[in-house]
Amino acid sequence: MGLVLIPEEIALERTPAANHRRAFLLVPAMNLDFSKAGGLVTAVVQDYRTGRVLMVACMNEAAFRQTVETGYATFYSRSRGQLWLKGESSGHRLVVKQISTDCDRDAVLLQVEALGPGVCHEGYQSCFFRRLDSGQWRVAEERTYDPKAVYGRNQ
Amino acid sequence: MGLVLIPEEIALERTPAANHRRAFLLVPAMNLDFSKAGGLVTAVVQDYRTGRVLMVACMNEAAFRQTVETGYATFYSRSRGQLWLKGESSGHRLVVKQISTDCDRDAVLLQVEALGPGVCHEGYQSCFFRRLDSGQWRVAEERTYDPKAVYGRNQ
Numbered sequence: 001m002g003l004v005l006i007p008e009e010i011a012l013e014r015t016p017a018a019n020h021r022r023a024f025l026l027v028p029a030m031n032l033d034f035s036k037a038g039g040l041v042t043a044v045v046q047d048y049r050t051g052r053v054l055m056v057a058c059m060n061e062a063a064f065r066q067t068v069e070t071g072y073a074t075f076y077s078r079s080r081g082q083l084w085l086k087g088e089s090s091g092h093r094l095v096v097k098q099i100s101t102d103c104d105r106d107a108v109l110l111q112v113e114a115l116g117p118g119v120c121h122e123g124y125q126s127c128f129f130r131r132l133d134s135g136q137w138r139v140a141e142e143r144t145y146d147p148k149a150v151y152g153r154n155q
Numbered sequence: 156m157g158l159v160l161i162p163e164e165i166a167l168e169r170t171p172a173a174n175h176r177r178a179f180l181l182v183p184a185m186n187l188d189f190s191k192a193g194g195l196v197t198a199v200v201q202d203y204r205t206g207r208v209l210m211v212a213c214m215n216e217a218a219f220r221q222t223v224e225t226g227y228a229t230f231y232s233r234s235r236g237q238l239w240l241k242g243e244s245s246g247h248r249l250v251v252k253q254i255s256t257d258c259d260r261d262a263v264l265l266q267v268e269a270l271g272p273g274v275c276h277e278g279y280q281s282c283f284f285r286r287l288d289s290g291q292w293r294v295a296e297e298r299t300y301d302p303k304a305v306y307g308r309n310q
Contacts, residue, residue, distance in 0.1 A: 031292060036233065037192065042211050044199050051206025056197050056262040068287070078191065101292055102282035103275050107211040109283045120258050127257035128264045132223070137186060137256055 033106040034061055040076060041106050045119070048097040048111035054119040055127040057086075059108065071096050073110055090150045092116030116145070123147040188261040189216055195231060196261050200274070203252040203266035209274040210282040212241075214263065226251050228265055245305045247271030271300075278302040 032041050040058040047054055057075040059067070063083050066074040073094035077084040087093030094112040101108050120127040123143035130137040187196050195213040202209055212230040214222070218238050221229040228249035232239040242248030249267040256263050275282040278298035285292040 042197055044208055044211060046206075046208055051201075053199055053201055053208065053264050056199060056257060068290075099287040100283040100295070101285050101287070102211060103277050103279075103284070104282075107282075109208050122258050124258075127259075127262075128255040129258070130256050132254040132256070135223075140255070 031105055032061070032064065032101060032108070033104060036106050040078075041108055043073070043075060044107065044109045045073060045094060045114075046109060046111050048113060052126055053128055054094075054112070054114060054125070057084075064108070067096060067110070068099070073112060086119075087115065090116065090121070092119060092150075094119070118144040121147055121151060123150075186260055187216070187219065187256060187263070188259060191261050195233075196263055198228070198230060199262065199264045200228060200249060201264060201266050203268060207281055208283055209249075209267070209269060209280070212239075219263070222251060222265070223254070228267060241274075242270065245271065245276070247274060247305075249274070273299040276302055276306065278305075 034041060037058070039060050041064070043057050043059045045054045045057070046052065058078060059074075060076040060083075063074045063076045066083065066085075073086045073096055075084045075086060076082075085093075093115045094110065095115065096110050096112050098111040099108055100111075118125045120129065122129075123145050124141065125144045129139055129141050131140040132138075133140075189196060192213070194215050196219070198212050198214045200209045200211070201207065213233060214229075215231040215238075218229045218231045221238065221240075228241045228251055230239045230241060231237075240248075248270045249265065250270065251265050251267050253266040254263055255266075273280045275284065277284075278300050279296065280299045284294055284296050286295040287293075288295075
C-alpha cells in the first residue's frame with residue numbers, strides 16, 4: 001500500500017553528500033495518486049530562490065523515492081522507459097530543497113537549487129522559454145549555455 | 156494540423172471584458188504536443204505577482220483555445236470528461252496574464268491573477284498546501300476561506 005523505506009534523518013535542506021542512512025522508517029511515504037496517469041504523477045520544478053518554473057516532468061514511484069532518498073531530482077522518462085536522474089549527463093543536477101504535493105496528490109512541486117547555467121537541454125535557463133505573443137509562440141530569452149558543448153561530449 | 160481561429164487583437168494583458176472579436180487570424184495556434192497524454196497537455200498555474208505555484212491541471216486543445224480566447228483559465232476535467240472553467244462555481248477565476256510553453260511543447264505555464272482568496276477547492280490559497288516533512292506530508296499553512304461556504308451554495 002505504498003509503503004517504502006526512507007532514511008529517518010533525511011534532510012532535504014542538505015545536499016546528498018550529507019545524507020546518511022543509519023536508520024530507516026516505514027512511512028506511508030507517498031499517499032501519492034499514481035493511478036490517474038498510468039503510474040505517474042506530474043512533477044513541477046521551481047527555482048527555490050527566484051520562483052521561476054524551470055521544467056515539468058513525470059515521476060513514477062521509484063523516481064519519487066529516489067528523489068527523496070538522494071536529494072537530487074529524478075524523473076521517469078516516458079520516451080526511454082526508465083528512471084532519469086536529471087543532470088546525469090550535463091551535470092546540471094537539481095538539488096531538492098522542498099517538496100509539496102497538491103490536494104488530490106497527483107502532482108508534486110519540487111523547489112530546487114539548479115546547478116549549472118540552465119535546466120533545458122536546448123540551452124535555456126528554463127524549459128519555458130517560449131511565450132504566447134499575438135497567437136504565436138516566440139522565444140522570449142537568450143540561451144544561457146551552448147547545448148552542443150554540454151551534451152555533445154557525452155554523445 | 157492544429158490550426159484554429161483566434162482573435163487577432165487578443166490581449167492577454169486585458170481581462171476578457173475588453174476582448175473584441177472583429178478580426179481573426181489563422182495561426183499555427185498550438186504546436187502543442189497533445190499526443191503524449193491522450194490528447195492532453197499539463198498546465199501549471201502560477202501567481203503572476205508572487206510566483207507561487209497554485210495548481211496543476213490538464214488541458215485538451217479545446218480548453219487551451221478557450222483559455223486563449225477568453226483570457227480565463229479553462230481546463231479539461233478528466234474525472235468529469237468535460238471542459239472546466241476554473242472558478243465557474245466558486246467565482247475564483249484565473250485571469251491569464253501570460254502563457255509559456257516548454258521545449259517539447261507538452262506543458263504550458265499560465266501566469267495568472269487569481270480572483271478570490273484561494274485556488275484550492277479545499278480552502279487554501281494554493282493546492283500545494285502539503286509539504287514533505289521528515290517523510291510525512293504535513294499541511295503547512297492555514298486555510299484562506301471556508302470551502303463549504305463557497306461550494307456549498309451551489310450544490
